[in-house]
Structure formats: C-alpha cells, structure tokens
Amino acid sequence: MSKLNIVQAINQALRHEMEKNPDLILMGEDIGPDGGVFRVTEGLIDTFGARRVVDTPLSESGIVGVAIGMAAYGLTPVVEIQFMGFLYAAMEQLISHAARLRTRTRGRYTCPIVVRTPYGGGIHAPEHHSESTEAFFVHTPGLKVVVPSTPAEAKGLLLAAIRDPDPVIFLEPAKIYRAIKEEVPDGEYVIPLGEARVVAEGKDVTLIACGAMLHPTLKAADQMAEKGIEAEVIDLRTLSPLDSAAILRSVEKTGRAVIIHEAPRSCGLGAEIAARLCEEALLSLEAPIVRVTGFDTPIPLPKTEKYYLPDVDQIVEAAEQAVGF
Amino acid sequence: MSKLNIVQAINQALRHEMEKNPDLILMGEDIGPDGGVFRVTEGLIDTFGARRVVDTPLSESGIVGVAIGMAAYGLTPVVEIQFMGFLYAAMEQLISHAARLRTRTRGRYTCPIVVRTPYGGGIHAPEHHSESTEAFFVHTPGLKVVVPSTPAEAKGLLLAAIRDPDPVIFLEPAKIYRAIKEEVPDGEYVIPLGEARVVAEGKDVTLIACGAMLHPTLKAADQMAEKGIEAEVIDLRTLSPLDSAAILRSVEKTGRAVIIHEAPRSCGLGAEIAARLCEEALLSLEAPIVRVTGFDTPIPLPKTEKYYLPDVDQIVEAAEQAVGF
Amino acid sequence: MPKKVLHEFKVESLQILDEAGRVDRALWPGLDEKEIKGFYEAMVLIRTFDEKALNLQREGRLGTYASVQGQEATQVGSAAALRPSDWIFPAFREPGVSILRGLPMRMIYQYWSGDERGSAIPEDQHDFPIAIPVGTHIPHAVGAAWAAKFKGDPVAVATFFGDGATSKGDFHEGLNFAGVFRLPIVFICQNNHWAISVPLSRQTASATLAQKAIAYGFEGIQVDGNDVFAVYTAVKNSLEKARRGEGPTLIECFTYRLSDHTTADDASRYRKAEEVAGWRKKDPIVRLRAFLEREYGWSEAEERATRQQAQERVAAAVHEFESVPPADPEAMFDTLFATLPPDLLRQKERLRKRLQDEKEKG
C-alpha cells in the first residue's frame, strides 16, 4: 500500500503491467521524456526505453489506427490521447474499426487496445480541453467505457482495461488527477469491468455519478445526511457495459434517482440511465428522475465554466426535489 | 404540385434554392456528372455548372472543414457525404468547429452549412452503409439534426435547413429514397425546423419515430386500429432541437409512449425522449416507456440485417405491451 | 548561402513488359517459365472469378460487388512477391491478392453476398479482410508493420488502396508514421484513374501519386500496373528492403478500372467509351499472353486448358458458396465482445424470441 493520487496510481498500474507484459507498448504525444502533459507516464521511458514508450507524430487518428494494427498483430497498445477533445479526430478509427474488428472477422482478429485520455472540466484550460462526451462511446457498440473516481479505483480499473480482450476507452477525470490521495494496493489489483459500486448506502434517494462528479455527489450526500436524508451513492465505474442491475437494485429500494454528469444533457449518459429506469422500474419510481448535467452548450472557457458544471448545491437541490416530490 | 419521391424532392429543393441563392455551392463525392450515388444531385451540374456543383477529392473531413471556411466567408455550402458511415471522419470538424464557430466568436463568424447524408439500414448495402448514429449529433451542442420522412417533408425541411443560419445535419433515410411518391408543392415550400408533426391522432398510446421508421410505425398503428387501439403517431422531423412540447402534449394525453429508432439502443435518441418524459410527465405515465430499437451491436451485413431493424411486428408488440400494462 | 537548392528529388517509372508483350532484358527479374505461366494462370483465374461474381450479382446472388478487371497484373505481381508470413491489408478491390494468398474464393463470394463469415480469415493466413471506409486500413497496416518490427519478426507488410485513398487523412498519417519509424511496409497504390466517378485530376494536382512519398522521406516509384513483371519486381524489391530494415516504399501502379466502380455503378454516366477502349488494349492478360506466345509458343490448347481449369475452380467455389448453411442472425452477438455483458445477453434473448416467433408464424 502506498498513498497515491490518480496520476501516480495510473503510472503505477502502467509500470506494473509493462513489467508483466513485454508486448505492452505505450504510444502518444509527449509521453516520453516529458512524461505526458499531466505526467502520467513520468519515468516510464527511463525504465522501459523508447521502444516501448513512444512519442508519436501529432495525429490522433493515426495513433488509434496504428494501435488497431498493432493489436491485431498481437501487441497490447495503450494509447494516450492528450485531451478528450482531440479524440474526435480518431472517431472513424474507433467506431468503424476498433469497435468492429472482432465482429467483422467473426473473432479472427481482435482489438485489445486501451485509449486513455483525460476528460472533463474544472481545470481552467483552453477550449477543447474540458470535454466529456463519454456518451459517444457508450452509443458505439463494441467499445467499453471506463471512468475511475479515485486513485485505487484508477489502478484497479486500468489493469482490468488493459487485460480486457476488447477495446476500452479509459477516461481519466483531469480535475481530480491530483486532488485526492488514498492508499492504493501495491502489485496486482484488478477491479472487474462492468460492476458499479455503492459508495454510500441510503434509503431515500439514489445518486448516480462517476469520475470527478462523484466527489460533489458524495459531498451532497453528506449535506443531506445532516438534514436527515439518506442518499445512496453509486459510482458507475464502467459506463459501457452499464451495470443496470446495480442501478435498478438501488432505485427499487429508494424509489428516487438523481443522475449527475457534466456532459451536455441531451442524449447524455443520464438519458440512458433514466430510460432504463423508466422501462424497468417505473412502478418503483416515487418521483421524477432528475438529471443534473451540463447544459446543451459547449462548455465555456474558464471564466464562466463553473456555471456550466454541476456542483454540490445543484445536486442537493435536485435530490431534495426528488425526495420532496 | 408534382408527384415525386424523396430523391426527386430533394433534387427539386436544391435546384430551387440554387436558383434563388447564387452563393449556394454543392460539394461532395460523385455529385457532379454522376449525380450522386443515389442520384440526388442528378442534372444539377448541367444547370449550374462545375463551379457550383463540385466533385471533391475523397476526404470527408476536408469537405466539411472546407465548407466551414466557405460558410464563414459568406457562401452557403451544402455538402453531400456519401453515406453516414463516412461522416465519422469529419467528427472533429463538426464537433470542434462547425458547432462552435458562432459561440467561439460570440457571433462574429457563423457556420450556415448543411451536411446531407443518406442514413439507415435496409438497403442491402456493404458494411458502414447502414449507419444511424443521429444521437452523436443530437449530443453535440450547436448542431441541428433533421430527418425527413416523406418527399414533401424532405423538400420543406431541406429548404429550412439550407436557410437556417446554423449548421444542420440533414439525414436522408436511404431505405425510402424511392419507396414513396407523393404530391410535393412546387416552388417555395418551407417547413420550420424544431416542430414535430402528429401524423395520426389517437388516445391510447403515442408512437414516436422519424425517417424510414415512421412507415412501419404507421403500419403498426393501422394494425392496432383494427384491434381497436388508437395510436397517436408523432414524426419528430427535427431531432435537435427536439420538439419536447409536442411529445409531452401527446403522452400526457395517451399516458403511454413507444419510441422507435433503428440506431443502437444505449444512449440513442430514444433514451433522451424517455428521460424527458420521465422528468416531466411521470405522473401521466400509465405504463413503462418502451423503446423499439436496434441492438447494441453493429448493424449486420445484409444477410441478417432484417433481424436488427425494428419492424411492424415489434412495434405492435411494444405498443400492445404498453397498452396492456 | 542566401538562395539555394536544399534538396533534389526524382520520381522514376518502371516498365519491363511493354504493350506489345516484349520485355526489357536488362530489368528482367529472373523468373522461370513455370513462374511466368503461373502468373498467367493466376490472372486468368482472377478474371474468371470476377466475371462469375458479376453474373452472380446479376442473378441476385451477390449484393454489391467491386470488379477488379484490368487490375489483375498488380494483384498477381504483388501476391507473387509476398511471402506467406508477410501480412496484407487490402481495400475492397483486391480479390486477386486474397485468392492468391489462399483465401477460399467461396469466402469472397460470401462476403459480397452480405455475410460476415466471408471476413473470417483462416487462422493460417495473415491477411486482413476487406476495408470499406476508404484509406482507413492504411494505419492498421502500419501498426502491424510496427508490431512485426517490435517483435523482431522477419515479416513485411503490404497494403493496397486506390488513387482516391491518397486524398484521405489516413493515407497521410499512415505514411508519415511509417516514415518516422522506418517500418517494414510497402504501400501499393492501385491508381486505376477513377474513384467512382471522380477522375484522378480531381483527386490531386500532383503529377504522379508516387511523388507523394517525398513528403514522408522515403522512396516512391510509379510502375506500369498492367505489367506483371514490373509490379512483381518493384514489390519484391520493396519487401526485401523492408525486411532489411530500410523502411517503407510507396508503389504507384498505373492501371485502369475496366468495369463499373461496383455493380451499383454505371460508369458510362461519367467516362468516355474511347477512354475505356484505349485501356482495353492494354489489358494485362492480353499483354502477358502475347509474351507467352512470343517466348514459349503458348498455344491455343494451353490457353483453353488454362481457361478451363479456371472455370472449374470457380465453379467449385460457387458450389461451395451455395452449400454454406444460412447465416445465423444470433451471430451478431457472438463475436461482439470476448464475453457478452448481461444487458447484451438480454438483447440476444430478445432476438432469439423474434426468431422463434418468426419460425412459429412459418
């Protein structure tokens, strides 16, 4: 056990897996001597050399496309895209190939790649550096989408993602890269994909979040506890495949659901969760489902981005609305 | 009035608008002498010349990117992407630029482009030719998304889309390009964006669809009528902005909703509609909302695609499930 | 030096077998009679396969099909130069290469009939299946070449694409990676002068496609794509260079698509009959046959036997194709992920019910 932040935990996971798997290759922009713009790959080039930690030309589509070919040949490419806003260039490779190689070839070729990318707002960055369009990837059959919310989670989920035989989009919440430190198990530590976790138990309302948004959600739950409202908090961890069972279980108990994400509202992940609840737990619902989300506008530049992002107050308000219905 | 199919109606709309607007330029692959792979632009190059009907190099991202620059300069580019599955290459241009130019520059530059593309399955085409990922664009703030369902609708909506001062993704249901003929008003005929239409009135259940899927939905409504169930059928027309008011109005009346689309289920448009209903009409809902959708798999090749696509039976079954709840 | 020439470049072209069927001995790649006749048989086989595909399509037994007529020399020359251990990444107009690599012809028919099983490449073949989105497979080929180099495997990679593909970002990004990392790969551009209805002049303002390699710091060469010896020589040299660790090559095969783009196309809408007729005279099969006649006294009987044999092989493939059990709709779930997650299992259940209902209804 060592006390690490998310950056360090991911670094440790990469190091651990690179030691075990000689075919694991890291590719990305500035991940070598610079250690990545967030320093996630710091020091790895010193240990594993420029053969396995590769600074690439500036071409996101190329990086993902090349990784697909590597994976088909038998390597385990783990790719860093500098910011989620630059992943759009690689959409065709992801949707038309990574997600389909196994299906297309009836299993003859597979695509065990991981695309890591920092995502989300609140880091006072320029335009395109605060995206959270996870729903694009959730809507793409054949991809898995994973979002860790703490350092230990990051390590455990990343190891699972790398070992997963299918392509995984691993979204790292940039806002909390260094905000939390916690004990992270040394060595092997794997959290299976596809399983949400209940972070706080409660009977009055279910709050559903992931990544950076989990933290204001937990604060909101604390504030509500002071007023005697017991919130259950679910950390989704894997957005695709979504752990519907865990969500249903909780909402069947509480009868109320608040879904929190910073992505734009329309066709976001919250919509899918609400739809599933509405299909399968309608009779349990004692109040309208509330979505606390970003607006259907591009996230603004730093001066006003705070008014775009969900915060504790809004989550509390939404939960109280649900409970008070 | 003339009796036209969708291909002809769109052709007529383009011709009409090109006559009125000398700055309207068409760009795309094979839209010139070949008239487009679906013949939508047939004959336009003869009338308007190669200056205004331009066969481009094979680069979808380039086409959209160039159109953005043209639009900013003051032209009205209407772009054809040969199939929706090839639009993914242009995602970065659409998300990071077309959708944001107005916001970014606080209105100084705008992006009045239309991206037309055939979409949807059922045409027995090779891989990537049957995509329906409208949800990507609905989830992208700053874009409008329009889907016509009949020839007259196609003409009226396309004229509105071209005149809209913001970027519009205009999705043409390939399966019904030539399947329906109807009277289409000559000359000016504009259907405002953002307004759904009630195609059939009913009090028992609301069926919500658009594009090609509207037709099995109407058939389903007919079959149900024989059994005495009165279905209200809504043709969405514009997916973004969505006409929430029209949907709510209907479901508040019927208490039951079935949403039909051929796109993959998770985070599809159906999720958004269900979520809105669940937020704003929960108390009106007398049954779980049912989504009749494609599976969360890539749409298969022609031999089995019919088992992927929603059909009349499934819509009837879903509606009966809702009504019988 | 204030104004100076920094660098000079040249692009060369290669032709060994001229249009009359005469070869340039100085450039002769050292093929023996058996090999040459093998080339001819292969070209005839591909043409026969292709003609049958067009028939099958007309009869409604295939969906869309992309004919390869006119481009047989690029396919045979390339395939002959490749080793079984090499990897290939085709576009969608290389049935010839795939057949010669060992892909059962039945599977190619299956693919174009709309059946994914046609892309389930046999385990012993290092070939990717058809890639539809133009140019997008080029980076995959680059990745495989990189992986081979990473593992120290004595393997080279070849990828095929058209003139249209050179306009796409993937072409650029792929070739650029290959240049930077000096990867063992050969980029084989089949410049057949058309991308559906768009002529080469609308695809690029560059005088040749070969010269595009200059942008990536490696060699490009234009070969007569209707000359199987030139293609063979260029591809072989480039593969060897790749395996020696000397990096990539771009080969532009100057050729022509004699048929419509696909069976969904009508090329007479956009190109002149005279242009096609001109290229018909350069038919790579006719040309090689002229050489065989001149060099080996190739007889009518040999010709008939070759065609006969091709017909028989193709007929057998069609028979196999038609004997394949129907595609199973449930398969769409079976190879989506290594393990199907619970919600997808439920979707599959729903499909199963639909199939069941359908069966019951008859």
Place this chain on the structure above:
Amino acid sequence: MPKKVLHEFKVESLQILDEAGRVDRALWPGLDEKEIKGFYEAMVLIRTFDEKALNLQREGRLGTYASVQGQEATQVGSAAALRPSDWIFPAFREPGVSILRGLPMRMIYQYWSGDERGSAIPEDQHDFPIAIPVGTHIPHAVGAAWAAKFKGDPVAVATFFGDGATSKGDFHEGLNFAGVFRLPIVFICQNNHWAISVPLSRQTASATLAQKAIAYGFEGIQVDGNDVFAVYTAVKNSLEKARRGEGPTLIECFTYRLSDHTTADDASRYRKAEEVAGWRKKDPIVRLRAFLEREYGWSEAEERATRQQAQERVAAAVHEFESVPPADPEAMFDTLFATLPPDLLRQKERLRKRLQDEKEKG
C-alpha cells in the same frame, strides 16, 4: 522507355538577412527605411506583449499562454506582406500577426484569461480567432480561399501552423484541396522544431517540411524564419501569385520556439540548454537590430524610445484588459444559435436562477 525518371523536383531555401545582420542585395525586396524600422518596432512590440503575458500568467491573471518568443520575424514578415482585405487563419502562436492585423492586444489577453470575448474578432478584420485543435483550421482557410475565388474577390488567404500540424490529416486534406482547385492561399508553417516535447525528427522523416508541397502539386519553399526580409519576400511573392490565380504555396519558416511550449510546460524536461542557447544567438530581433545599426546607425536612444513606446502600448492594453467588465455566464447561450430553441431557453432560465441564488447567498 522501361526505367526512366518521370519527374524531378527541388526545394529551395531563402535567406536575405544573415545572422550577422548583413543582407544579400540581389534578393532585396525593396523596403525603405521607414518600413524596416516599422518591422523592428513591431518585433519589439510583440516581444514586449509576450513578456507581459508571461508576467500576467505568473500573477494568475491569465490562464495558459503560448509564448511566441523567437518567432517574431515570421509574424512580422507575414503580416507586413498581407493586405487588410486578405484573410488569415492562425493557430494559437500568432499573437504577433493578429496584433499587426489590428486585433486589440487587450483581446488576446482576454482570450488567454479564459474569456470568449477575446475571440470576437472586430467586424472590420478578416481574421479567424485562435484554433486550438492542431491543424484543424487549415481546411477552413482553404474554404475561405475557395469562397474568395468563387466570388471573384481579389483576396488571398494565409494560414499559420506549426511543424507538428504537418502530421495531421487536416494538413493533408487541406493542402490537397488547395492544389486541386488552385486556390489563392499561402500555407505558412512555423517550423519551430518542437511540438511541445516532440522534436521535428519525430514529426516527419522528410528532410524539409517545404517538400511536402510536392505531394500536392504546388511549390514549397523553406525560408529562414528568423530573417524578417526573407519571410516578407516569400509571403509577399506567394500572396501575389495567389491573387494572380496561380495557386497555393507552402512556406516553411525555419525558426525556433525560445520559450516553453506554454506556461503549463517546462521545456527543460526535454530539450538541452545548449540547443536553446544556440538559437538565442539567432534571435530575429537581435539580428534586425544589427542590420539597423549597420545600415542606419540605429542608436541607443532610438532603441530606448522603441522599447519605451512598446512598453506604453502594452501597458495601455493591460489596463484595457483589466477594465473589461466581468464575463457574463449567460453568454454561453446567447451565441449558440441565431435563435435559441425553447428547451435551451429553459436551460438558460435554470442558469439564471443559479446566478440569482448565488447572488442572494452573497
């Protein structure tokens, strides 16, 4: 002819002002003393603006900022060659060009402080704002050039980007369109040798960036990017050629980024102090000053006055920047669409309520 050279190409380089501040008279672009001193003043202004930006960032008044030090000559030379009616499409490291085009310096500070109003280009300026996703603005520039040609406007377009941008598909697709349609555009690549920490050698295997133009069938030239006269000459010639309808040009400005990539970067992690020191000696401002001293007896007093004036202009801009009223969060809705649809009006209402609540809480 079986094996022949099809085409030959060359890439030239241009330098007019050498590192010691001497010019090559044969290449002299015919600038007068006033213009030359104007260039110098502009370079000093840009440097001063940039130093102030770094200070403001350190004080927390800007967010991230991308310094332009070392690249002033490319910016001044380019801007001086442009007409007001021309259009420019910058990347994110061209504050110099923007300032000289007339963009209030205040707005550039505003932009980097995280305020969209910094991108609300004044109506009388045909300039695009900063583009963050590398290379993606190149097709926009091409589209504008096309539109200008379409309308018959006597306008040329210039777009700026870095060495890193040449790896991206947008570069390729944009230049390819420009070549095919012979558009009036000049592609100005500021090869500053680094893309954050990635050196040029990792960006491409080509010997120059200029030669990439060969792939698109037009001319590329490498100029000494620290020589304002060479940049001016090349850009001016290329713009004139563009306006004459003779198509595009790629200009590689060979220069260097003296600062960190941005204020969020620490370049000492990945590049050697000696390398930077070597390039400091080639500082374009120092070089032009040497010329002024040699040619016009530029005095200490003139130098002081120039710097003084730049300081004053920058101070005034900072003052303006700080006097701007706070950004209005509701603005995120105001320019999303020409007309805000109903559901978005409701979202805006929600934001308004949030702002109200916040105000009430204090």
